[in-house]
């Protein structure tokens with residue numbers, strides 16, 4: 001498995017062709033790296049599930065390069081979702097909408113809806129553009145990690161997590177470290193108002209402002225794999241808040257000093273940097289063989305809320 005680090009237009013045309021041949025391509029997005037396959041190819045999507053070790057009934061996000069490909073995948077769209085798409089795409093937002101017959105059960109986990117996103121990374125957009133120009137309609141891409149593990153924010157992290165399960169025909173495109181660092185906000189748009197299924201960089205306030213609607217906060221029926229406990233977890237046990245554990249890793253905003261005897265893994269200056277370095281730091285603890293990590297979560301709403309959500313999931317002890 002080779003990582004392609006200097007992606008030219010030629011590389012991306014080749015990667016798009018590989019996708020059209022039902023091969024898998026790991027590609028960067030602004031949130032995390034995705035494990036991509038042609039969303040119309042059952043063979044490709046089955047392999048995504050195999051490589052990830054993910055249960056078959058979990059839906060995957062379909063990535064498109066332009067708004068005009070939305071129609072292919074959906075049967076209807078409320079006005080507020082059109083507004084969200086116009087305001088935040090390309091960007092860290094996934095819209096869950098009623099599916100068309102083109103969104104087959106192997107994409108949707110046999111649900112009546114499909115998740116769609118236009119990512120903001122230039123390399124991802126160029127890849128999608130090439131893919132569309134070769135007749136492709138969308139690229140299914142979950143985060144490029146084994147099921148339950150921390151999402152990769154670099155090509156190396158994707159390679160080290162999935163390498164053993166990839167075949168020599170698959171490709172990894174290196175687009176540098178992801179600038180957002182945590183997965184997209186997933187918004188259910190199947191009801192009268194938007195409902196957040198997974199918090200992310202597009203915040204509740206931004207959604208309210210864009211749509212002039214209150215976000216539906218009632219508990220929903222939709223299954224979200226990212227909403228499972230025991231998700232996004234490193235091998236090391238994550239402890240949240242002030243704990244004195246000699247030899248443990250330590251993650252907190254830079255303003256918080258490192259307790260004696262602990263090993264600083266990250267000292268982000270602000271919440272944006274916190275999101276960007278969180279997964280990398282959790283993985284760093286594992287590669288250093290640490291058994292515990294103490295994490296002081298950031299306070300406040302917006303992105304801080306999404307970071308706390310991921311920290312909470314990372315703390316769940318693996319069984």
Ligand code: TXA
Pocket residue numbers: 029031032033034035058059060061094096097108111113114115117119141142143144182183184185186197198222223224225226227
């Ligand atoms: O930032 C991201 O969203 C990354 C990059 C690669 O785009 N992708 C990602 O995919 O995080 P994944 O499969 O690891 O997480 C997708 C989330 C899951 O929680 C899944 O359950 C939810 O989106 N989802 C996808 N389609 C859905 C649907 N039809 N209904 C409800 N939830 C859906």
Ligand code: MG
Pocket residue numbers: 142143151226
């Ligand atoms: Mg994931």
